[in-house]
Amino acid sequence: MTVFKIHSFNKIRCLATLVMLLLGASQAFAEEASSARQIVDKFQAQLIAVMKEGKQLGYSGRYDKLQDAVSNSHDLTKIARIVVGKEWEKLSETQQQQLVDVFSKLSIASYAHNFKEFTGEAFIFDSEEETTRGGVVVHARLTIPDEKDVKFDYMLKEKGNSWRIINIIANGVSDLALKRSEYTSILQREGFDALIAKINEKIDNYSKL
Amino acid sequence: MKGHPNVELHATIKQTLPYLLMGIFALSGCASSNTGGQQSVYSKADPYEPINRKIYNFNDKVDDYIAEPISNVYKAITPQFLQTGVFNFFNNLDNINVILNDVLQGKLHQGAEDTGRFAMNSTLGLLGVFDVAKSVGLQQNNEDFEQTLAVWGIPRGHYLVIPFLGPLTARGIPGAVFDTAANPSSYVGAPVQLVSLLNKRANAEGALKFIDEAALDPYVFTRESFLQWRASLANDGKSVEPADFEDELGTEEDSSSPKAPNVLKLNFSFNSGQFKQASRSFSSTSASFENTAESFKKSSEKLDDLKIRH
Numbered sequence: 274m275t276v277f278k279i280h281s282f283n284k285i286r287c288l289a290t291l292v293m294l295l296l297g298a299s300q301a302f303a304e305e306a307s308s309a310r311q312i313v314d315k316f317q318a319q320l321i322a323v324m325k326e327g328k329q330l331g332y333s334g335r336y337d338k339l340q341d342a343v344s345n346s347h348d349l350t351k352i353a354r355i356v357v358g359k360e361w362e363k364l365s366e367t368q369q370q371q372l373v374d375v376f377s378k379l380s381i382a383s384y385a386h387n388f389k390e391f392t393g394e395a396f397i398f399d400s401e402e403e404t405t406r407g408g409v410v411v412h413a414r415l416t417i418p419d420e421k422d423v424k425f426d427y428m429l430k431e432k433g434n435s436w437r438i439i440n441i442i443a444n445g446v447s448d449l450a451l452k453r454s455e456y457t458s459i460l461q462r463e464g465f466d467a468l469i470a471k472i473n474e475k476i477d478n479y480s481k482l
Numbered sequence: 483m484k485g486h487p488n489v490e491l492h493a494t495i496k497q498t499l500p501y502l503l504m505g506i507f508a509l510s511g512c513a514s515s516n517t518g519g520q521q522s523v524y525s526k527a528d529p530y531e532p533i534n535r536k537i538y539n540f541n542d543k544v545d546d547y548i549a550e551p552i553s554n555v556y557k558a559i560t561p562q563f564l565q566t567g568v569f570n571f572f573n574n575l576d577n578i579n580v581i582l583n584d585v586l587q588g589k590l591h592q593g594a595e596d597t598g599r600f601a602m603n604s605t606l607g608l609l610g611v612f613d614v615a616k617s618v619g620l621q622q623n624n625e626d627f628e629q630t631l632a633v634w635g636i637p638r639g640h641y642l643v644i645p646f647l648g649p650l651t652a653r654g655i656p657g658a659v660f661d662t663a664a665n666p667s668s669y670v671g672a673p674v675q676l677v678s679l680l681n682k683r684a685n686a687e688g689a690l691k692f693i694d695e696a697a698l699d700p701y702v703f704t705r706e707s708f709l710q711w712r713a714s715l716a717n718d719g720k721s722v723e724p725a726d727f728e729d730e731l732g733t734e735e736d737s738s739s740p741k742a743p744n745v746l747k748l749n750f751s752f753n754s755g756q757f758k759q760a761s762r763s764f765s766s767t768s769a770s771f772e773n774t775a776e777s778f779k780k781s782s783e784k785l786d787d788l789k790i791r792h
Contacts, residue, residue, distance in 0.1 A: 355727045383696065420619070424719060446707050447713020449727065454525065454706045455699045469699045478695065 286330070286393045307435035310401050316346035316438070317396040317413070320384070324391040332480055335385040336377065343384060345435035348437035349377040356437070356452040360460045368465055375472045386479040393418040404428070411435065485545050527641050528705060538701050541648055545683075545690075553683040567611040568681050572667060573622065574603045583625040587633045594631040596623055626714055627664075628657030632716035641705055649708045704748025 277305065277479075297315040306402040320335065323335050343349070353376040354361050354369075399412040408430050415423040440449035459468045524531040541617065577600040584593030595705070599615040607614045616622070631637070631653050639652025650658065662668045667678055697703035 358727075386695070444711070445719055446710045450710065451703065451706045453727065455702045458525075458702045459699055468698070475696070475698065480677065482695065 288467075300397065309427075309429040309436040310398065310411055312346050312429060312436045312438065313411045313413065314398065316342055320388055321391070321394065321396065324388050324394065327389045327391060332385055332389075336381055336480075339381050340385050341454075343381045344377065346438055347380065348432050349373065349380060351430070351439055352376070352380075352438070352452075355449060356456045357460060358453060358457045360457060364465065366440065371469060372465075373471055375476070378476050379472050382476045382479040386482060397422075405467050407431065408439075525641075525705070527638075527709060529640060530642065531655060534641065534705075535701050536546045537643040537645050538704070540645060542644060542700075543641065549683050553687070555679055556680045557684055557687075560657060565681075565684060568677060570603070570607070570613045571611070572678050572681055574607065575665060575667050576601065577603075577622075578666065579627070579664050580625045582622070582664055583630045584625055586627075586630045587625065589625075592623060592625075595620060626657055627660035628654045628712070629716045631657055633678055638709075638713075649704060651709070651712065654712075 277383040319339070323330065323338050323342075327335060329382065350373050353373045356376070357364070357372065361369065395416050397414045397416060399414060401409060401411050403409055408428055411427040413425045413427065415425055419422070424442075424444050425440050428442070429436040432437050440447060442448070456468060459471065546625045560568075577596055581593055581596045581600060584590070584596055599620040602618075602620070603610045603613060605613075606762050626768055629649070642650050642652060642655075667674060693700055693703055724757060
């Protein structure tokens, strides 16, 4: 009996240690869950999941699902600020807020529109590197059956204790640089209201297409 | 007899190439002298934006009213397998250019692979109609003479929009001349070239639709994506550390070509009397170009009028 008791006590202790180890490990995992690569991996997985359900969800369903996915992986405020360049300083606080709002909506809407169906696509991680100015670039590929892979390079910056995407370079074309040229050009040529009107028009089109 | 036109064309290219190259240096030279002080809303890569925009709008109208409708008919009446065959056929011919440029860029290994690809598709693939090389893992590479010139260190020059043809850089002009001369499909007469054009338009459909949907300013969107895409092709898609623009918040910088100023500096050594003359003659060409652009604007307005009336 005694032997049995000791044995089972040992067993329980072992089990408890194991549980504690597991808990510890998952805690450590939770702390590291916000590394640059994990942010990208998670976002890509969410995107593929939405694509798989794309048709059933419809545009508004995809939009709702992607709203958190995009907001939690991208630093939309910073991106909105960068795409208007030095014009940012000339905007009033209300205008800045308005820009961040419509820009965020546009970003989610364009994902909801462009990633609407699944035909066997998959994201593959290639490599990760630190940039000279404290950022991280995650190199990945989107494989599409019967088509050439599309290279996706994600640039991330630290925000608080986590990482956020600030730029996506698809096949060598930088989204941030592209938008920056467009937005500054419109602001300089046509002004703030025209820019907001154009962004709203795009959001509207995405919801109808 | 058959050889004559080729020889003639070759001679013409030989004669015009130096002028075209001089044109590039002149273009680059203009940029170098313009950068001081003058605050312009135009991108450094695109100092001719007002003219380019007019031609862009003209091309857009031509596409809307002529190219797109014809291309739609082509797509409607041509079965998908035939469209793919046509695409593969011209794509296979393009491989002659790819191989030439592989060699000119010193990419001998890739050149050998592309030669294998061309040989396989021309024989087993029945003159290129079937892309059999793809199924054995030989990917289509993208090389052209503009990329070769980039590899040789020739500066990009400015962004130009050519009537009916679309975006190009100054470096792309000799590039296009060379590639056209080296491609057999340039010598086989109008009907084949028409099919080639239809094929190109049909395949650009997706990209053009994407621009329509995504661009707030289609002109700037096309320019920036074109320049970035060409730059990425020229360095074979190697990742260059992308700018994060954080330092630039609050400063006016050229986003499209952070490296351009260094490249342009190379041209100062060409700043001789002859060079200035070339530059001046370019200015007058540019002025007449502006007049042409004006007439393009008018023609596109006329096209609009026609559309409204009908």
